[in-house]
Amino acid sequence: MIHFPGMPAPLARVVEMFSTLPGVGPKTAMRLGLNLLTRPASDTLALASALHSLHEQVSFCDCCGCFSEQGHCHFCDDPKRDRSTICVVEQPVDVLMMERGHGYRGSYHVLQGRLSPVDGMGPDQLRLVSLDRRVEQGIREMIMATSATVDGEATAHYLANRYQQGAVHVSRIARGVPEGSELEYLDEHTLSRALDQRVCWQ
Amino acid sequence: MIHFPGMPAPLARVVEMFSTLPGVGPKTAMRLGLNLLTRPASDTLALASALHSLHEQVSFCDCCGCFSEQGHCHFCDDPKRDRSTICVVEQPVDVLMMERGHGYRGSYHVLQGRLSPVDGMGPDQLRLVSLDRRVEQGIREMIMATSATVDGEATAHYLANRYQQGAVHVSRIARGVPEGSELEYLDEHTLSRALDQRVCWQ
Numbered sequence: 001m002i003h004f005p006g007m008p009a010p011l012a013r014v015v016e017m018f019s020t021l022p023g024v025g026p027k028t029a030m031r032l033g034l035n036l037l038t039r040p041a042s043d044t045l046a047l048a049s050a051l052h053s054l055h056e057q058v059s060f061c062d063c064c065g066c067f068s069e070q071g072h073c074h075f076c077d078d079p080k081r082d083r084s085t086i087c088v089v090e091q092p093v094d095v096l097m098m099e100r101g102h103g104y105r106g107s108y109h110v111l112q113g114r115l116s117p118v119d120g121m122g123p124d125q126l127r128l129v130s131l132d133r134r135v136e137q138g139i140r141e142m143i144m145a146t147s148a149t150v151d152g153e154a155t156a157h158y159l160a161n162r163y164q165q166g167a168v169h170v171s172r173i174a175r176g177v178p179e180g181s182e183l184e185y186l187d188e189h190t191l192s193r194a195l196d197q198r199v200c201w202q
Numbered sequence: 203m204i205h206f207p208g209m210p211a212p213l214a215r216v217v218e219m220f221s222t223l224p225g226v227g228p229k230t231a232m233r234l235g236l237n238l239l240t241r242p243a244s245d246t247l248a249l250a251s252a253l254h255s256l257h258e259q260v261s262f263c264d265c266c267g268c269f270s271e272q273g274h275c276h277f278c279d280d281p282k283r284d285r286s287t288i289c290v291v292e293q294p295v296d297v298l299m300m301e302r303g304h305g306y307r308g309s310y311h312v313l314q315g316r317l318s319p320v321d322g323m324g325p326d327q328l329r330l331v332s333l334d335r336r337v338e339q340g341i342r343e344m345i346m347a348t349s350a351t352v353d354g355e356a357t358a359h360y361l362a363n364r365y366q367q368g369a370v371h372v373s374r375i376a377r378g379v380p381e382g383s384e385l386e387y388l389d390e391h392t393l394s395r396a397l398d399q400r401v402c403w404q
Contacts, residue, residue: 004298004299004301004302005276005298005301005302005304006268006269006275006276006277006297006298006301007269007298008259008260008269008270008271009259009271010252010255010256010259010260010271011256011260011269013252014249014252014253014256017245017248017249017252018249020245021234021237021238022233022234022237023230023233024234028225030295031224031225032223032224032226033256034295035223035224036223036253036256037256037257037260041257041258043219043222044253044254044256044257045253045254045257046219047216047219047220047253048250048251048253048254049250049254050212050215050216050219051216051238051246051247051249051250051253052246052247052250052251052254053212054212054213054216054235054238054239054246055239055243055246055247056212056243057210057211057212058210058212058213058239066208067208067209067210067213068210069210069211069212073208074207074208075208093232093236095208096206096207096208096209097206099206099207099208100206100207102207
């Protein structure tokens with residue numbers, strides 16, 4: 001924390017709290033604090049009030065684990081969603097990212113983490129009891145959309161072993177060259193996997 | 203504003219407000235909002251409360267225009283400060299920056315702006331009435347510490363003309379090569395001014 005002699009304590013408090021946010025260093029925190037101090041008080045009070053009600057008003061869906069404002073979420077409440085297809089993701093924010101594609105009409109299940117023995121995350125720390133229950137109620141397909149990292153991959157493998165039985169078809173979102181990217185700037189792992197998993201020209 | 207279908211309104215509100223802060227784009231705002239949602243509620247409430255009291259508790263010193271928590275500021279209240287020397291700066295934050303050097307023991311005067319005809323800033327928009335009064339009460343030296351820009355320079359010239367009379371000695375903080383910089387990376391204007399204003403080897 002950069003110390004500024006003569007800085008008023010209320011400003012110092014705001015700056016210190018901002019600097020605990022991800023990607024916000026002491027200088028950026030100072031800039032944000034000063035900006036909020038010099039713009040109309042109503043703006044700063046509006047932000048304060050929005051932050052005040054954030055935790056109070058946003059919770060997680062009992063069923064799928066997505067963000068919700070009541071008990072159930074936007075997705076579980078939507079009768080047009082296909083409940084026999086579950087896309088499994090790690091975090092609630094991943095659901096928002098998936099939805100930006102506008103193509104998927106199934107439901108979601110948020111694990112609230114991924115297997116990571118180093119961080120003490122085992123199967124018991126993931127939201128699997130509710131997933132077991134949804135699978136028992138009968139689903140057709142489970143799509144793994146965990147992250148493309150070692151831990152994300154391990155999590156997908158674990159879930160595939162756990163649920164690939166009977167009528168449940170387990171799939172995984174494709175890995176390969178991202179849209180709009182040039183081969184020149186791609187890493188070799190992405191490229192070699194894209195080559196390995198090439199698909200038929202249609 | 204990036205739209206995320208299914209994002210709860212209270213989170214969207216926080217994200218939207220964050221994205222109005224300087225240097226915070228929609229993606230960073232989203233990251234900050236999610237961070238505040240996933241960390242303990244007490245952290246978010248503490249930030250909300252700090253922001254709530256920011257404008258209420260921080261004001262500007264009646265005398266010098268610095269940040270203050272009561273009527274007068276840290277610097278005007280300090281009996282050890284030399285009141286016969288006034289360092290003139292543009293913004294309250296400039297005082298905090300000057301104080302980081304720990305060398306200056308005089309007083310300050312904040313203009314709350316600089317002359318800028320394009321932005322409608324003339325002498326009447328600056329805090330000059332209170333500066334006139336302080337000069338009348340008798341000062342020894344006025345140090346110009348306005349910014350090293352065209353507008354900052356014009357402001358310093360205007361003030362020098364206005365106050366350089368009688369016993370008042372007007373000076374200006376030095377321009378030149380910043381500490382720790384290599385000549386290779388400096389712009390030509392800084393370098394040519396540093397050469398013009400070279401000082402005797404002591």
